[in-house]
Amino acid sequence: MVGIAKIDLIEGVVKGMAVLECFDTSRQRLNATLTAQRAGITRAAARRHLLTLAHLGYLESADGYYWLSSKVLRFSGSYLASARVPRAVQPVLDQLAAQTQEAFAAAVLDGDEAVIVSRSGNEGSGTPGSTRRLLAHGLHLGARLPAHATSSGRVLLAGLPRTELSAWLKERQFRRLTPQTVTSNSALRAILNEVRKQDYSLVYEEHETGVGALAVPVRDAQGNVVAALNVVVSPQRYGPEALLRTMFGPMCDAAAMLRSVL
Amino acid sequence: MVGIAKIDLIEGVVKGMAVLECFDTSRQRLNATLTAQRAGITRAAARRHLLTLAHLGYLESADGYYWLSSKVLRFSGSYLASARVPRAVQPVLDQLAAQTQEAFAAAVLDGDEAVIVSRSGNEGSGTPGSTRRLLAHGLHLGARLPAHATSSGRVLLAGLPRTELSAWLKERQFRRLTPQTVTSNSALRAILNEVRKQDYSLVYEEHETGVGALAVPVRDAQGNVVAALNVVVSPQRYGPEALLRTMFGPMCDAAAMLRSVL
DNA sequence: CGCACGATGTGCGGTAATCGCACAACGGGT
DNA sequence: ACCCGTTGTGCGATTACCGCACATCGTGCG
Missing domain, CATH: 1.10.10.10 (Winged helix-like DNA-binding domain superfamily/Winged helix DNA-binding domain)
Incomplete structure (x- = not known):
């Protein structure tokens, strides 16, 4: 040997x-x-x-x-049935969606991208074909979002151990996806510190124009960030402050509830 | 050549x-x-x-x-983003779920099984941890249901061309999943004829005890059955007649709406 | 305490599976 | 008619893979 x-x-x-x-x-x-x-x-x-x-x-x-x-x-089916995170998260997401009529998703980190492992809601009781439908476009299960420009991605990055995060940030180019996208390493590092401090991430129109999102970390019993919970809204309906005010509480409750079962 | x-x-x-x-x-x-x-x-x-x-x-x-x-x-993500059926079906399912507070899914046929390609709702506004959560268990995306004992499966089978269906039925053993499961070929054939006539399938506790379901076919512009739409409920809350009365209409409307875009 | 059992990691030689090229056939556009 | 792109399909050479075998390790049991 x-x-x-x-x-x-x-x-x-x-x-x-x-x-x-x-x-x-x-x-x-x-x-x-x-x-x-x-x-x-x-x-x-x-x-x-x-x-x-x-x-x-x-x-x-x-x-x-x-x-x-x-x-x-088949593979996603097996994965969803076996992995603990999506199994635990799904009912919680469904409940959030039912309570608030908004579109929620949960994501985990995979390389440079946040992968949607669970989603719920969207469309709500609004008129069919309203703007809401557009938001959920691209948020299907298995969808991959650039970590640097999305709320879930930033929450997941902020949850990495400092050394891993440094390695991740080092020598990495960030694509500009909208005029608002933050592409500088140092700026992103500062943002991630902020995210770590306040324990949420609020990102407006850095990934797609006309889309804003709020994400909070989901931790396991050991305190490791294992997923991110996020909600996506139209900036016209919800400004950042309003979004934070109305959604932060319920989402934190959901994350706390998940902590006990992970 | x-x-x-x-x-x-x-x-x-x-x-x-x-x-x-x-x-x-x-x-x-x-x-x-x-x-x-x-x-x-x-x-x-x-x-x-x-x-x-x-x-x-x-x-x-x-x-x-x-x-x-x-x-x-990744694969399911690409599939869901590319295939027409799930893309078209998802918003419709979300809307049904929002309207009725029940759990819906769409399935396509793959060999002996119906594969869930889209799902929505569940849990609704009910108490967390109520029976509703149990129903959605196993109905995640990519889940595979035995075609012979589920409403979606039967709708999909009934939509096959007669020759294909005969070939499918021939020489096939059907597992008994609950005491109610129909396992005889001839009985299933009769049931499928009935399904084809009435254009829906109502199955109670043949797949799992404590679960009843209603499914309707989704057809494309040429009239081929390309998917099945189904709702799953607890028999205690909804008997077959009540389920049919309340859900058949909205589900047919949804299927008709889909037909124009497929 | 030691033995047996079943597990794992890893060389190594032989074989057969696979590679990449080449050619034929085909279709569409100019 | 000709050219350019495509696809399908042999075929010989090679190399990548298979299966065996052995060393090692951990565990349970006598």
Whole structure:
């Protein structure tokens, strides 16, 4: 049991998953040539992998084009059923949504992005097709939000150990998503300190114009931040102060309730 | 361009996905030995695949055990963002839930099972911890329901072309899930005919005791059944007749609305 | 206390699966 | 008609992977 720990990666799996990941939000239907380019493999290999995945049922295909099938939900289903955070969070979110008629979500950190692991509400009792619907656009389960420009992302970042956070901030470029986006490392660091102090994050129109959000951390029994709870609203209906005043209390209560079961 | 069409499957992908599928609802944490057994491969291979998947971020591991990470939500995220059915259905479900304070879901057929591709509501304004919460248990996104014993499943089956349905019914065993479960092929066939005629399916306690459900088909512009809309309630609060009386109308309206956008 | 059992991590050689190229066929646009 | 892009599909070479085997470790039991 000596020897240098050498990880042997299975190339087939690496390529297969790379092919699967080619189907992202921006490109939903791919042919063999495009897939090869995106995955950085030869067309022949891409085609064989696509065929394999289609054969297994994860992709559907017609006319040489491929797209994700509903079978990929298998994984999210298993994950949601097994992971403690989404299981515990879902009923709490539903209740918040029912109480307030707003759209809530819970997110965890995965690399540079906050991943929505649970969501609830939206649309409320408002007129169908009102602005509310637009807000929830892109907030589906599994959606990935840039951590630096979203309330949930900042809460999660602020919850990281200082050393990890420093490493994260170091040498990282932040994309400007709206005119308001904070892209400077030092400014973000200051904001995160503030977030850590006040234990919430309020972000208006830094991710998308016309969208404001408030997030609070969800901690486990040991005090580690394991998720973020957030609500997203239209700035026209809720200014930052009003949002904080009305939602901060209920959300903190929810987070506290979760702490006892995590 | 002659030659016999021969599909070459990439073994690595097949095994990799098999390993990933080992993590289902019932077994959420696996070690190398268990995985090998479940996936039908040698322990060494299983271990290498697990390591690869963990390295890619789809699994987390500690103490030789592995479990799904939030990264698998990437796929469902892409699917939900791309597929037309969930995108169109989600706001409609949210609205139904807001109007009625009940838990709705939409499902599509995948093999023997109905897969939940969208859900909304539950808990409502009721007391936290009331029976309502129990109902939504297992109705998370990506959950898989046995088609023969659930309202959504039957609606989807009834929507299949007759020949496909016959093939499906032929030579298939149906598991008894509760004392009420219909397990005979001929009885199910009769039920499906009924469902096709009345265009809804009402199923009480055939899947789980203490749960009743109503489902209606969602059709696209061509009239093909592409999904099922369902509501799940406690039999104590809603008998079949009451459920049908109060929910059938709104659900049909929702399905009709969807038809125009699919 | 020691032994047996079952688990894990990791070399290593043989084999077979996969790679990438090449070519044929096809379609659409100019 | 010609060219450019695509797709499907052999085929030989190679290398990546499989399965075995061994060393190690922890635990429970006699």
